[in-house]
Amino acid sequence: MRISTSTPGGVAVQTVAETAPAEPVRSTAPAAAQGELQSAVMQPALQAMKDMPDIDHERVAQLRDALAKGELPFDAGKLAGLIQRFHRGEK
Structure with missing residues (x-):
């Protein structure tokens, strides 16, 4: 199985084939533009990890x-609320 990615019109499209294509798939976007996009997308994530x-x-x-032994209470509703708050950008 082979998964390949192409970017027609700047949109990433992945295709799955049982065999490898005869020729490698090449992007139509300029290499500099791809590098800039990757950098712009990845830099905030890399900084957040650092x-x-x-x-x-x-x-x-x-x-x-402690959780496995039942010594630590677990409130699934509270956890769900905290996750929602985090993703809305609230503190």
Whole structure:
């Protein structure tokens, strides 16, 4: 199976074929424009990852164990509300 991506009219399109195409698929967008788009999209994500604190794996294991033992209450509704708030940009 082969998945290939092309950008007709600047829109990314992926196709799946049982066999590889005879010729490699080439983008019609100029290489400089592709690099600029990738950079513009990826830079904020890369910066956000750099700004994130390190993960305390020991603390995560402690919380996971407490949750599994029922020692830590879990409110699915509250978690859902916090996720919604985060994605709306609220603090």
